[in-house]
Amino acid sequence: MQEHLTFVVVALMLVSAFAARGAEPVFASAAFDAGPGDWTSAPAGAKGAKAECSGGALSTNGPRWQSPTFPVQPFEFYRVTFRAQGTGPGMWAAVFFDREGQPLASDHYSGFDASGDELDHEAIFCARAEARTAQLWFHPLNSPQDTVRIRSAGVVAAERQEVARWADAVYRGLPPVDWQAPPERLARLPRTIEALKAGKTLRVVMLGDSIVNDTGNSAWNVLVERHYPGARLDVVASVRGGTGCQYYQAENRVEEYVIRYRPDLLIVGGISNGFDVEAIRSVIRQVRAKISPEILLMTDPVGTQGDPRAWPERMVQPGKAGLETRRYLKNVGDYRVGLQQLADAEGCEFLDIGTAWQSYIARCGKPYEFFLRDPVHCNHRGHQVLAKILERHFSPRE
Incomplete structure (x- = not known):
């Protein structure tokens, strides 16, 4: 029960941080002390590759960590923030699903640099024309030799002026x-x-x-x-x-x-x-x-x-x-x-x-x-x- 309350409190802190910047969060998560929650990992990947939740973070040297799906509006922009570290380059993506829940071919993939310390990252994506929901993915570029750890991740709507900035x-x-x-x-x-x-x-x-x-x-x-x-x-x-x-x-x-x-x-x-x-x-x-x-x-x-x-x-x-x-x-x-x-x-x-x-x-x-x-x-x-x-x-x- 205490672990669950810790997760909720930290998540609410992240929501408050987004609200302070003037945007309503469409998806937020924070320290994974109580486990991965609704996040899932797939696929199994190369031999020796595994995904686990420990020390309040999600880690993987191969299988991607996938967030719960969250609602998006076609042609609208969103700001992604996440805290991560990696022994090698990491990959993140926003993938999209139509009104029937079918995945769309067009996604938004990018990467983040290797770092020994946890670093805060900010990125932007635009929801596809037929998208109704989206999902975040995280995994290393090179599996199984490199590991990435995700401490937190969140998504808020972004105005076009903010995207340009x-x-x-x-x-x-x-x-x-x-x-x-x-x-x-x-x-x-x-x-x-x-x-x-x-x-x-x-x-x-x-x-x-x-x-x-x-x-x-x-x-x-x-x-x-x-x-x-x-x-x-x-x-x-x-x-x-x-x-x-x-x-x-x-x-x-x-x-x-x-x-x-x-x-x-x-x-x-x-x-x-x-x-x-x-x-x-x-x-x-x-x-x-x-x-x-x-x-x-x-x-x-x-x-x-x-x-x-x-x-x-x-x-x-x-x-x-x-x-x-x-x-x-x-x-x-x-x-x-x-x-x-x-x-x-x-x-x-x-x-x-x-x-x-x-x-x-x-x-x-x-x-x-x-x-x-x-x-x-x-x-x-x-x-x-x-x-x-x-x-x-x-x-x-x-």
Whole structure:
């Protein structure tokens, strides 16, 4: 009974802390002295991996700890706070469920750094278009060699101005992005820009893979909104891991992934299009046969080939490693040219976010891992690099 009261009292203290910051908590938990409560662990994971609750904290060297589900509102932002430590990098996620309780493909994943001491972390996520409930996940990046411990976690609703301030705070800790958007940008998005200037709400569908999902998770839309008072961009991450337009073009899948959302703006990107420009053309034409959104085509940032600064050395390696790197870079170059030609032919906006990302990494002076939560995907710092590039592309032309 005493342990139960301890848990309740500490939880109420956390609720009070959130209330003091002006937001109603939608989910809160605190010291796990009485056990994990409604938190669960799954799956079992690698041999020797286990999750346990001890010393008032949840620990795991493999299985993820999952919070109880909590209610969310579509397109609304939430602030996550948690206290954690880890012998290696940790991962956290907000995953979403529809009104029937079925999991959605689009999630919000990020990471937190290893630390010997417990540190307080703050992050932001946006609920998906069809989300009705959400759940927090925590686990280490590397299992079973690393362990993470979670002391507390909570979620509160966040106003869009607060989201922008959070993004600014993350960006202040980064080397500045010196990429400048080309002066001819936005010429093929006249309706989008007119609506933004008029302070209207637009729906944006981002079609692609996990890289597109990450880009959508960057809160780029909130940064753009600051340039257009009263405007709002509601982003639908319509994604499927490892999937590109070869998949979306078939079996009328554009109906499910694009058309039913009735977007004002469609953004197509990611690293999973297989350099297949014609598949992207097919998606564009299928969409335009039924609805008429403006369309932005993006190249592929981040990706499976690691730090761009290592590419020159890898290119000259003997044997298969060097050959594969040279082939990949040729494909990337040809694809970027082909995608821009496609944009010109189909009257689409074009953003070479891949070159902007790679140029930033080349000059940033930070280890590549500083921006990543795993070898392929961004963490909150990488997200803000992508957000800044998109913000500059959509900012008003002089």
